[in-house]
Amino acid sequence: MNYRHIYHAGGFSDVFKHTILIALIQSLLKKETPFCYIDTHAGIGNYDLHLESAQKTQEFQYGISKLQGITDHDIPDSIATYLNIIQTWNHRMRQDSRLYSSDLKELDILRYYPGSPVFARELLRDKDHIILAELHPEDAQTLKQLFKQDKQVATHFLDGYTAFKAFLPPKEKRGLVLIDPPFEKTDEFETLIQKLTLGIHRWRNGIYAIWYPLKNPRQVNHFYKNLSQIGASEILCYELYMPQQQRSNHGMHACGMAILQPPWGFKETLERVLPWLCQKLGEGVKWREFLHMSRK
Numbered sequence: 647m648n649y650r651h652i653y654h655a656g657g658f659s660d661v662f663k664h665t666i667l668i669a670l671i672q673s674l675l676k677k678e679t680p681f682c683y684i685d686t687h688a689g690i691g692n693y694d695l696h697l698e699s700a701q702k703t704q705e706f707q708y709g710i711s712k713l714q715g716i717t718d719h720d721i722p723d724s725i726a727t728y729l730n731i732i733q734t735w736n737h738r739m740r741q742d743s744r745l746y747s748s749d750l751k752e753l754d755i756l757r758y759y760p761g762s763p764v765f766a767r768e769l770l771r772d773k774d775h776i777i778l779a780e781l782h783p784e785d786a787q788t789l790k791q792l793f794k795q796d797k798q799v800a801t802h803f804l805d806g807y808t809a810f811k812a813f814l815p816p817k818e819k820r821g822l823v824l825i826d827p828p829f830e831k832t833d834e835f836e837t838l839i840q841k842l843t844l845g846i847h848r849w850r851n852g853i854y855a856i857w858y859p860l861k862n863p864r865q866v867n868h869f870y871k872n873l874s875q876i877g878a879s880e881i882l883c884y885e886l887y888m889p890q891q892q893r894s895n896h897g898m899h900a901c902g903m904a905i906l907q908p909p910w911g912f913k914e915t916l917e918r919v920l921p922w923l924c925q926k927l928g929e930g931v932k933w934r935e936f937l938h939m940s941r942k
């Protein structure tokens with residue numbers, strides 16, 4: 647396990663993934679009944695962008711840094727919430743680490759980038775729950791520490807797919823699974839299809855959001871084809887392309903999110919969010935809906 651998310655924290659792919667995650671949770675919040683959020687590859691939940699590893703790649707410059715200081719009136723709700731959470735989180739972290747007394751006060755508006763577990767936690771009501779799995783021993787420990795006094799969050803030092811099998815369906819019967827693997831294994835797309843087939847079978851009403859890199863078109867097309875055959879009632883796939891990243895040779899320049907069994911009206915929500923996001927992320931940033939399939 648070599649992957650460390652700190653090198654990519656706050657990059658364009660995190661912005662894309664986390665705004666979609668927030669939009670999904672906002673949809674779940676529209677109903678009174680409790681829900682469960684399951685994050686199979688949770689990471690550490692909080693990333694210090696001042697660390698050498700984050701500074702080395704500077705990926706956040708192509709992502710969250712582009713959205714700082716935006717005051718537009720037409721900002722989509724999920725992005726406004728996303729930015730608010732980041733602001734509040736930085737405020738809280740700086741208070742906790744007593745950095746407020748230093749001259750970082752004004753300059754250092756964005757230092758800590760929250761991970762998916764924190765975005766979800768910030769939106770949770772008292773009746774909702776979170777289940778987190780992380781397999782890197784150190785990261786799992788860091789994550790456990792972050793939520794150590796939180797009765798609504800269960801953290802597990804566990805393989806994400808084992809957790810997926812073990813915790814589905816959650817007792818709430820309503821909710822969302824985020825699957826965000828590092829794609830270090832060559833058969834990750836095949837594993838995803840296998841696990842999602844099982845997931846849909848076990849938890850018919852669950853919403854599943856899957857992040858994936860767009861590096862190998864043949865593999866991705868194969869994934870889309872297989873995805874359309876697993877029995878989900880509806881599938882939406884969105885792709886984001888980042889030309890700066892491509893030009894500056896900073897590794898991955900495109901990624902996707904598949905949403906299985908999305909909430910009602912979610913396609914329309916993303917059709918407002920993604921054009922806005924692309925415009926702010928910079929010239930030439932593009933999105934597209936690649937697969938829209940509905941059996942309803």
Ligand SMILES: C[S@@+](CC[C@H](N)C(=O)[O-])C[C@H]1O[C@@H](n2cnc3c(N)ncnc32)[C@H](O)[C@@H]1O
Nearest residue numbers: 651687688689761762780781782805806826828
């Ligand atoms: C892309 S990062 C997760 C980022 C996180 N979801 C977020 O958005 O903030 C992938 C994480 O999966 C962890 N990981 C790798 N293999 C895993 C496995 N089999 N089960 C659970 N976690 C795993 C890595 O240590 C890493 O922290």
